[in-house]
Amino acid sequence: MAVTATNSDSPTSIFFKGETGRNTRGLLRLIILCTIAAAAVASRLFSVIRFESIIHEFDPWFNFRATKYLIQHGFYNFWDWFDDRTWHPLGRVTGGTLYPGLMVTSGAIYHFLRFLTLPVDIRNICVLLAPAFSGLTAFATYLLTSEMSDSPSAGLLAACFMGITPGYISRSVAGSYDNEAIAIFLLVFTFYLWIKAVKVGSVMWGGLTALFYGYMVSAWGGYVFITNLIPLHAFVLICMGRFSPRLYVSYTTWYALGTLASMQIPFVGFLPIRSSDHMSALGIFGLIQLVGFTEYIRAQLPSKQFQTLLRAMVLIVFGVAFGGLVLLTVSGTIAPWSGRFYSLWDTGYAKIHIPIIASVSEHQPTAWPAFFFDLNMLIWLFPAGVYMCFRNLRDEQVFVVIYAVLSSYFAGVMVRLMLTLTPIVCVAAAMALSQILDTFLVAEAPAEPSGDATKANGSASSNGSANIKDKLNSAIPESLRSTKAPLVGIYSYLSKSLTAGAVTAYLLLFVLHCTWVTSNAYSSPSVVLASRLPDGSQHIIDDYREAYYWLRQNTKQDAKVMSWWDYGYQIGGMADRPTLVDNNTWNNTHIATVGKAMSSREEVSYPIMRQHEVDYVLVVFGGLLGYSGDDINKFLWMVRIAEGIWPDEVKERDFFTARGEYRVDDEATPTMKNSLMYKMSYYNYNSLFPAGQAQDRVRGSKLPATGPELSTLEEAFTSENWIIRIYKVKDLDNLGRTHQEAGAFGKGNKRKKGGKRRGARVLRVD
Amino acid sequence: MRLFNWALVALTSLASADSNLTHESRNILPSTFKPAQHFRNVNLVRNINLEKSFPRETINVVIENIDNAPQQEYFLPFEQGSIGRVGGLEVKDKKEPERTGFVVDVVEVDPYSTTEYYKITLPTPLPSKQQLTLSITYYALSALTPLPAQIGQTDKQYVLHTFSAYAPSAYTTSKQKTKLKLPTVDVPDATTLPPELNAEGKEDPQKQGTSFTYGPYNELPAGAVQEVSVRYDFTKPLVHGKLLERDVEVSHWGNNVAFEERHWLTNRAATLKNHFSRVTYAQSAYYNPPSSALKELRFPLAVGSADPYFVDDIGNVSTSRFRSNMREANLELKPRYPIFGGWNYSFKVGWNSDLKEFLRRVKGASNTYVLKVPFFEGPKQAEGVEYERVVTRIILPEGAKNIKFSTTITLTSNTTSLHRTFMDTMGRTSLELTALNVVDEFRERDLVVTYEYPFSARFRKPLVIFGGLMAVFAVSWVLGNLDVSIGRKQKSV
Structure with a gap:
């Protein structure tokens, strides 16, 4: 990377000197960046090569479906889209409740390719969008880091890290067609533009920042991070006494244009002026006007007392504004912090108040090993990089420090926010590592200290040639006392080669780790499962698609499917059937209704299903295969969410045995055994095994000898490995009996007469 | 689907597609249309092959021109609705299979008619009192209906095929019989016709292994229909x-x-x-x-x-x-x-x-x-x-x-x-x-x-792409050389 310093006598030296040298380096840099982008894309293609070009997991299926709607019906219809095929019977105002950036991006790419008459399927565009954007992210990281560090290698290293670090790959493998796919690029690029704006102080860069901020708002709910980080940066700069017209220009341009841009998204609308999450940006906007005014006054009246007074006044105004904000929030004009936001401060909050948020695995607090798993060696280089920012604390380094501190906290709170931490970790780690490389990779021995000392305080304006030492020296400010001593360099080839070798080893290990993690942890589509046959060949378990396709082909176009909300988007996307609840989770009561239907007895569930016009019920059952992500394992969340709405009818305690165990075997509680979910999961399962041998391979328990009986539902379809089971809701009985009675009659059981008899027996007297 | 809009091209035709020309023949006839009785079917043997999920019918018929003038157009009637399910109708001369030139058309009749016709145009007009042996094959799609319509998952499936024991004909038929080739001997139901209809007074149908024979029948007028049905084991997908x-x-x-x-x-x-x-x-x-x-x-x-x-x-x-x-x-x-x-x-x-x-x-x-x-x-x-x-x-x-x-x-x-x-x-x-x-x-x-x-x-495409790329380069070079800065030029030349 930084091996540009070569022997001046070598015949190639003309390529590295003067104007030609600059061009050569530019070309090399371009080639390296292209290679990094290629590596970033390639490392995300595991799932495409191993499985196929398929949309992954849950949310991407909705995005994919929305994209198809967009390209089929055009932009305006998409904007006004009311989706009556989800949340039956409520429907969802989809056009106004999504971030359209992702769909519009792929729609634009689709139409561009159509314009070139390249017949690329929209599915392939969606699948490959995330890898393509990760290449751009690597480039944006390069730009951002190059603004932070003078070292020529820092940017390239950061781009390299960003390209392959698992923390980012986790959300951007091919097929992971989610908002984050483009949002991380936009995040990094917006930050780059912001830094550039603060450095240059030009309206153009501020405007560009606003433009990309607007794009970011249209793409991901995480835009709030930018909305708060930029004001915080400005605020810290002001507090450090670093207010400058550059900051004023860039901040005001960004805020005014960016807020306007963000308000164009229907889902965001007036939130930027009404919700607490956005108030800091507004507050800083006011503050910066005051500070600007103060600075102006100070320029006119250079009086120390006056300045102190003004500073006091600023504080007062700030206090008044903050008080007003609190007052407005309390009075309800400004929306208070959203629940998801509270859970950022108190990790226990969600579990108590909003179980539906807590039930999502990616909202759990991060486990410590996850940091190492996702970032590997970067996590220990990261503090070093942040420390180096302190050594040379310009405006942009302040930004790195703030970003690092904030995102470290958030990443600790929520697994998902590891994603926002990753870019800054890459930047900081690259700064640290480039320092090492720049010091130790210089092949030639440093000049005599005497000669160097005079140069040590010089600026970086050596005549175009890449004198690393000069650059290094200029990177170290004189203000720090510890660096007063002139930087000499390393003489010993041994230490040079040792350090360089160690760093190379670390880098190689990093690549190895990243590849391993990507290949093993993040490249499973989760729609398709892979297993190995005894002969080592791959066997695909494709039960999800089998069942979804069965639904798609063999049921009425408007047959309503009830399932737990996890599968809502997949049913909508693959089976193309209306669902009751889906992953949008905007209506907790509706989800709780489904939870109640699943966790109650048939007599209770049947009316609920009739009222919601449910035709089919879909459950996921992993007992045969040992697939642990099934509905019985998620069942307690259904119970909890239902209990939140109907505490009298559904009780979590009833699903645990007296000893507090969650069991499905003989010992299971009657409530458990009578719940619809239990019955649907194990219905007919016994007959697969010899009598009394039925075994649940997930829970590792032996099932009761007699299986559950269903009277209001009938089994309609079960996939090959029993992962998906679909039940049809029976119509009302023709004779007006309950289904239990009809079932008993069908079996020839005598009707119970107990209920008919009233009072004591009376002797009949004729 | 309305099938009246069909136009069938000749069996072996060389159509020019460049001119978007379809070989069409549209004969819209009134509903009262009855083919002129120029022909007589001297002997007719119909084979219905039920071994597959679609019956294949082969009608071997000796036709005789009973008119005084040479005749060329032979009509084959189908019930309305069933003609839309008939496919692959081909006609050959039984004696000379290599002889070509038989043209088959669907005759368009107005929608109120109950009978529709295929018109077979012979390669050469058949002279008066002459005979010709035609071999007409066709397939009837969606002709089998499972009965019972609902079965258990591992049950045997029985299908019902309903047809006329008399071959479809627009002409008087002197002698005919219909042979069925079934895939199995498991035939629970087959319509039994009274022996008096039969020319030989025998039991009707005659069963022999997997083949059933209805007939022979004596002279029957044009359009005679005697509906019969067979129900047989066909535990295969349709x-x-x-x-x-x-x-x-x-x-x-x-x-x-x-x-x-x-x-x-x-x-x-x-x-x-x-x-x-x-x-x-x-x-x-x-x-x-x-x-x-x-x-x-x-x-x-x-x-x-x-x-x-x-x-x-x-x-x-x-x-x-x-x-x-x-x-x-x-x-x-x-x-x-x-x-x-x-x-x-x-x-x-x-x-x-x-x-x-x-x-x-x-x-x-x-x-x-x-x-x-x-x-x-x-x-x-x-x-x-x-x-x-x-x-x-x-x-x-x-x-x-x-x-x-x-x-x-x-x-x-x-x-x-x-x-x-x-x-x-x-x-x-x-x-x-x-x-x-x-x-x-x-x-x-x-x-x-x-x-x-x-x-x-x-070489069109390589040249176009080459030209396109050159244009992109040229445009970007021109754009790159434009100076759009608002302020003064900072570079002093």
Whole structure:
């Protein structure tokens, strides 16, 4: 990377000197960046090569479906889209409740390719969008880091890290067609533009920042991070006494244009002026006007007392504004912090108040090993990089420090926010590592200290040639006392080669780790499962698609499917059937209704299903295969969410045995055994095994000898490995009996007469 | 679907597709139309083959011209509604099978008529009092109905075939009989006709193993009908293709023919009485009894076919095998789920082949090529597959012209259009041919397309792309040299 310093006598030296040298380096840099982008894309293609070009997991299926709607019906219809095929019977105002950036991006790419008459399927565009954007992210990281560090290698290293670090790959493998796919690029690029704006102080860069901020708002709910980080940066700069017209220009341009841009998204609308999450940006906007005014006054009246007074006044105004904000929030004009936001401060909050948020695995607090798993060696280089920012604390380094501190906290709170931490970790780690490389990779021995000392305080304006030492020296400010001593360099080839070798080893290990993690942890589509046959060949378990396709082909176009909300988007996307609840989770009561239907007895569930016009019920059952992500394992969340709405009818305690165990075997509680979910999961399962041998391979328990009986539902379809089971809701009985009675009659059981008899027996007297 | 709009082209016709001309013959006749009694059926033997999921009927008839003048037009009547399900009607001279020139048309009658006709035009008028032996074959689609309509998952399936014991005829028939060829001896029901109808006074039908014979019958007037039905064991799927779209894309540069077929299949077999039970299905998989479910599809492809794919609306279906060697290339597909009666399955398969297997340059003409591909392929099943509609599209290279085609399959329409793909400037010439009511026995039938592909057309795309890239470079160079800065130039020259 930084091996540009070569022997001046070598015949190639003309390529590295003067104007030609600059061009050569530019070309090399371009080639390296292209290679990094290629590596970033390639490392995300595991799932495409191993499985196929398929949309992954849950949310991407909705995005994919929305994209198809967009390209089929055009932009305006998409904007006004009311989706009556989800949340039956409520429907969802989809056009106004999504971030359209992702769909519009792929729609634009689709139409561009159509314009070139390249017949690329929209599915392939969606699948490959995330890898393509990760290449751009690597480039944006390069730009951002190059603004932070003078070292020529820092940017390239950061781009390299960003390209392959698992923390980012986790959300951007091919097929992971989610908002984050483009949002991380936009995040990094917006930050780059912001830094550039603060450095240059030009309206153009501020405007560009606003433009990309607007794009970011249209793409991901995480835009709030930018909305708060930029004001915080400005605020810290002001507090450090670093207010400058550059900051004023860039901040005001960004805020005014960016807020306007963000308000164009229907889902965001007036939130930027009404919700607490956005108030800091507004507050800083006011503050910066005051500070600007103060600075102006100070320029006119250079009086120390006056300045102190003004500073006091600023504080007062700030206090008044903050008080007003609190007052407005309390009075309800400004929306208070959203629940998801509270859970950022108190990790226990969600579990108590909003179980539906807590039930999502990616909202759990991060486990410590996850940091190492996702970032590997970067996590220990990261503090070093942040420390180096302190050594040379310009405006942009302040930004790195703030970003690092904030995102470290958030990443600790929520697994998902590891994603926002990753870019800054890459930047900081690259700064640290480039320092090492720049010091130790210089092949030639440093000049005599005497000669160097005079140069040590010089600026970086050596005549175009890449004198690393000069650059290094200029990177170290004189203000720090510890660096007063002139930087000499390393003489010993041994230490040079040792350090360089160690760093190379670390880098190689990093690549190895990243590849391993990507290949093993993040490249499973989760729609398709892979297993190995005894002969080592791959066997695909494709039960999800089998069942979804069965639904798609063999049921009425408007047959309503009830399932737990996890599968809502997949049913909508693959089976193309209306669902009751889906992953949008905007209506907790509706989800709780489904939870109640699943966790109650048939007599209770049947009316609920009739009222919601449910035709089919879909459950996921992993007992045969040992697939642990099934509905019985998620069942307690259904119970909890239902209990939140109907505490009298559904009780979590009833699903645990007296000893507090969650069991499905003989010992299971009657409530458990009578719940619809239990019955649907194990219905007919016994007959697969010899009598009394039925075994649940997930829970590792032996099932009761007699299986559950269903009277209001009938089994309609079960996939090959029993992962998906679909039940049809029976119509009302023709004779007006309950289904239990009809079932008993069908079996020839005598009707119970107990209920008919009233009072004591009376002797009949004729 | 209204079938009146059909126009059937000649059995072996060489139609010019360039001019969008369809060989049409429209004879709209009043509902009171009765064919003139120019002919008499001297002897008629009808064979109905029920071994597949669609009956194949062969009528061997000796016709005699009883008019004084030579006659050329012979009519074959069908009940209204059933004519739309008749496909692949072909006529031959029984004595001279090589003789060609029989033209078959559907006669358009106004919609109130109960009877519709096929008009068979003989190659030469039949002189008065002369006889000719015709062999008429056709298939009746969707003719079998499962009875009972709902069965258990492992039950035997019985299908009902209802037909007339008297062969359809617009003329007086002196002597006739109808022979049935059944796939099994398990025939629980067959209509018994009173012996007095029978010419020989025997029991009617006569049963002999798997073949049943109705008749012989004495002289019957035109249009005589005696409805009979047989119900027999047919525990096989009744595979019915609602639509088959086939694309054949020829690439001279890539030396490749790409085939793609999109199928919309449905199983017309008896529906499941109770719903599908995976337990029963898994248990029956061990001894694999005959079943009305469609479990596997086999596509025998041309030798040398490569890169097959099998996908449906939601992605790749991993349960397929492709066995290819020097002698054969078999694509064995398993649908995502077994297709029981009443269930649908739609999917897409495609593969590539070497161009040289299908394309020849016409000797003498340097730019004229002949392409010979199967009109459609589709699965080859023992129980047969029927297609309501087959649309084959041949996409020729950009710039191909003077397109001519010929096929022995009866077509209902053909159009040529331009298909723009992969950076085409002008679009590729594509020929779209539609056939109705086709059965899989026709999958060997070829489609021969002749076209001219000038040498210059070959270099159109590289030149266009080269020019386009040059334009992009030129524009970016010009734009890069523009100075759009608002302020003063900072560079002092």
